[in-house]
Amino acid sequence: MKYFIIVALLLSGATFSFAQNRIGIETGVTAPIFTVGTSSDAFGYRHSAVIKPTISMDYLRKIDRHVYLGAALGLEAYDFYYSKTQDYKVDIHHTSSYFTITPLLDFGLGRHQYMHIYVSTAMGFVTNTNEVTGIYTPGSYNTPDHSYDSSPLVSGFIFRPGFGLKQHFPINKFWHITLSEGYSVLVTDLTHVANIGAVHPAYLMFKMGVMRKFHQPLSARRD
Secondary structure (H helix, E strand, O other): OHHHHHHHHHHHHHHHHOOOEEEEEEEEEEEEEOOOOOOOOOOEEEEEEOOEEEEEEEEEEEOOOOEEEEEEEEEEEEEEEEEEEOOOEEEEEEEEEEEEEEEEEEEEEOOOOOEEEEEEEEEEEEEEEEEEEEEEOOOOOOOOOEEEEOHHHOOOEEEEEEEEEEEEEEOOOOEEEEEEEEEEOOOOOOEEEOOOEEEOOEEEEEEEEEEEEEOOOHHHOOO
């Protein structure tokens, strides 16, 4: 957390030395989603997810009339249950949190650019994790016969490209309220447990925040 605050302060201090910038802070909720289907305990996969809070701070520099380039710093979390049943059942209860650095490419739409489309490439570094794996004998799916701490198997680094939408609601010339919705795909494994294999859920984010625009001084603008 302290690293997030330090870097955020450095970014906000550097903002005044640049022209045509946008800096914002957002908070909201996230949830992992899985591509495999659900089934009964007799065979197949089962999973459920818990919605978790998130916070991020982003900086964007205008490089063209409708194009912005920058990055975001964030704190994100995963919390889910996942099981696989074949000859016998194996399940995991997983929680983890990551500090993320996310390069951003943002496109403003229309004359006033109240709607933005962005693409992102989040890189996450684990800050906390807890994972327990349970193993069940056939026909006994309520209580595991054996369980162990599989936290060491959780990835210390994740890479998650994605895209999203952001809506801007101006308060005045410089301040905007923002709403954003994002979807990203985890291309690295979040965890890899024996008899289950690799687990890499996708990720949904819904956030709300404020954004501050910084314009180039009139004396420095081209005629």
